Amino acid sequence: MLPEILNGAGIAVFAASGALVGVRKDLDLWGIVTVGVLTGVGGGILRDVLLGRVPPTAVQDWVPIGIASAAALAVFFFHPAFTALRRTVLVLDAIGMGLFAATGASIALDLHGSASAAALVGLLTAVGGGILRDVLVREIPLLLQPSDLYAVPAVLGAAIVALGGTYTDVAQSVWLVIGAVAATGLRLLGLLFGWRLPTAPRPRLPG
16 A cells, blocks of 8 residues: 555655646646646656556556646646746656655565566666656656766665565565655755766866
């Protein structure tokens, strides 16, 4: 039950982040809801395809799209309550990323995937919706922006669930919560303190 609850929460917050980007880009109602829904369910669809769960849950069941649509509509009608859209998008995106990284890895373990497979599936679940959102609105995906830690927190959260669920006797639900909190926390700390991975050194020009 816990993975389903956290997965639904991840869909909602990711859809809200996508809808907020649509608001910031001055899209109409259809565009905002479309970006929100695709952001909310994109990572889950990628996860299910990788795990051989076809048709994906988001297509087979109306609940994921319903959750995403409700979140996007809420943003459409109440977005004036958000005073800093960019900051709100980043916070919601961090929460959704953490939830999806952990639940993606957990679902892979439930389907008897290895620890390495679960960690990879968790990572791709976490970043899939955000990449789709940014591509739709023609922005550089957060995954590729050098100023942000994004993939590293997702890998951390997914790896905690994958390794803890595979190699310890602690209940997988415990690792699920720890992984989601760790991924979200590291992402938010990175945003707060400006942490970033090193970039390749530029060659020095002569003279």
